[in-house]
Amino acid sequence: MNVGIVGAGVLGLSAAKVLQEQGHSVTIFESRPDVGGQVVTFEVGGNRIECFYHHIFTNDTVCIRYIEEMGLGADLRWIESKSAILRKGRIFPFVTPLDLVKYSAVPIASRVRLGLAALWLRRQHDWKKYEGVTARKWMERAVGKAGFDGVWGPLLRGKFADEADNVGMVWLWGKVYLRFASRKGAGGLKEQLGYLSGSFNRYIEKLGEHVRAEGGVIHLNTLVEEVVVEEGSVRGIRAGGELHAFDQVLMTTPNIITRKIAPALPAAYAAVLDKVKYQWATCLVLALDRPVSDTYWLSVADDLAFVACIEHTNFMPPEEYGGNHIVYLSNYIPPGHPVLAMSADEVFESYLSGIKKINPLFDPSWLRQKWLFKDPGGQPVITTNYAKQIPEMRTGVGGLYLANTTQVYPEDRGQNYSLRLGEQVAGLMVGDMADVEPIPSPAARA
Ligand SMILES: Cc1cc2nc3c(=O)[nH]c(=O)nc-3n(C[C@H](O)[C@H](O)[C@H](O)COP(=O)(O)OP(=O)(O)OC[C@H]3O[C@@H](n4cnc5c(N)ncnc54)[C@H](O)[C@@H]3O)c2cc1C
Known part of the structure; x- marks a missing residue:
């Protein structure tokens, strides 16, 4: 079957790889001049670096697998992270539990509560019990106002600004639970972060080369104008004024862009997309x-x-x-x-x-x-009861799928999870193919 993909970020590329492994042909349309999406890079002093800071954690196993499969495992460096927090004009190191004890920007009782809350959360495997409560409410109850204002409040405001008070506790649970799970250095006390020498874009470019070598086509500098739908089924992708016919189409674009390029989405599905800020x-x-x-x-x-x-x-x-x-x-x-x-x-x-x-x-x-x-x-913005708001990968239009960072949950968005989503959506598409009428090739139609 012929599959069209909008977006050559890590998600679009991992989906393409899996689809090819299952014997399908893929064509990717990417508006930017290179592959990589949010892992976009630029040059400084003769080397490439991400436009947006990037590192990975030791439990980002899907990402590590891709880096190794692309032959770059030896260039993946693991380094103890030096983290700190700026509070009341002072820089406090924040690497080990002892640093929390020394965090004099909040009263000692708050530090004890902050430590206990973190220890508690790292042992909670069932995130579902946090679905109905906001991070602020749960944390203020657990660590008190001083503890919340000294650590978690600024972190939430930093990531979500005016939406901070609406963020669900599951998001914060993920931050604590997964960060602790990635601690391997110094007997589990210190965190190690991974970086691919020369930028993460190196493995993504190799992934793009792999997709091409397997017969895939990647159109760079090619903005998708519209995903064309006829009688409730996807027909193809319009780019550069030309219609490219496909049996299935995968969009990997954020909801805000998806809504523009796919005007024929069912109203109920479009409403789900619009809900996520x-x-x-x-x-x-x-x-x-x-x-x-x-x-x-x-x-x-x-x-x-x-x-x-x-x-x-x-x-x-x-x-x-x-x-x-x-x-x-x-x-x-x-x-x-x-x-x-x-x-x-x-x-x-x-x-x-x-x-x-x-x-x-x-x-x-x-x-x-x-x-x-x-x-x-x-x-x-990951709000309370987010599990019920996650858009389905099947859009309700026959043969049209969406996979993007709004579907990463309960973890926070990251390359690892986009790569995993790409594999998942490709599996779903392959499973659905049995029900799709193949579009005759242009030669057959002539
Ligand atoms: C500031 C910041 C820091 C981050 N830090 C980390 C980190 O430390 N570690 C980590 O693992 N992850 C990090 N991430 C997250 C990670 O980069 C993303 O989760 C991942 O790259 C998303 O990949 P994707 O393929 O799902 O989406 P995207 O990368 O957004 O890919 C979508 C692609 O679609 C293309 N596109 C959009 N519209 C059109 C159109 N109309 N026609 C054609 N193409 C189109 C875009 O150009 C893009 O290439 C960070 C992200 C940001 C923003």
Whole structure:
């Protein structure tokens, strides 16, 4: 059968690979000039790096499998993460349980409650019991207001802004449960993070090459204008004004884009897609002549204009980037936020006082280059009872499927889970193929 796929991110590519393994032919349409989607990269100092910071955890086993299958296992580096939290103008290391004991930004009783809550959550395998409660409500009850305001409140606000109070506890459970599960260093006390030397895009490009080598076609720089539906069944994909006929079509686009390119979705299904809100992801990336701090991941729990400072070169050596020190200043913001209309220079200006809170000596003369990256589908907002809101992969239109980050649950979105979703949706499509009438090839129709 002939399958068309919208999007050459990791999900579209893993789905393509599985479909090919089952003997089907695939054609992928990608609006960007390269494969990789949100794992998009740019060049700094002769090496490629992600526009949006990326690392993986030791339990991201699907992603590790793909990296190994693409022959890059030897380049996957595991490094102890240096995490910290900025609170009340001070940087507190946040790596081991002892760091929590020393976290004097909250009263000692709150620290004990924070530690106990984390220990409790890491032992809870059944996330379903947290479905009906918001993260804020559960956490405030567990750790008190001071504990919540000192750690979890800022983290939730950072990721979800005005939507923070609506985020379901399952999302936060996933953060704690899965992060603990990935702790292997120092007898399970320290976390190890993985990074693919030369950027994660390397394994994704190889995956794209593999799909092509197996006979797949990947049209880059090709925006899908419409997924064409006739009499309740998918007919094909319109791109560049041309209709490409397919037996089945998989969309891997965020809901907001899906709604534009697939106008014929059943109203009930479209309503499910519209219910999920997204936060834009924005990263101001700085190339500096020296480090800002000695932390890799700094969560900001003070009121700054950005929510995290990720100093990539406290993870990978600056020598890999021509001696540049690379810093991501990350923000998740709702549609219409002023940062979306600003240039990199303007964002840098507005972040400057915040950078000086991390390092009072920071001077703009340290800056060699800067870039601003934005993605409208950065983070779906995972609310209470989300299991009931997850869009089905079958859209209700015969032969038309959707798989995207809104279906990652109870985990938080990540490459690992998009790769897994790609495999799952491909399995579903293959299973359904028996019921689909093949479209005659153009030659047969002539
Ligand atoms: C700020 C940020 C940080 C992240 N950090 C991490 C991390 O540390 N570790 C981790 O594992 N994951 C991380 N992720 C998540 C990870 O990158 C994503 O989960 C994953 O890449 C999503 O892949 P996907 O294929 O599902 O979607 P996407 O990558 O969004 O792919 C969809 C593709 O569809 C294309 N497309 C859209 N519209 C059209 C159209 N009309 N026509 C043709 N093509 C179209 C897009 O260009 C895109 O390539 C991060 C994401 C963000 C935003």
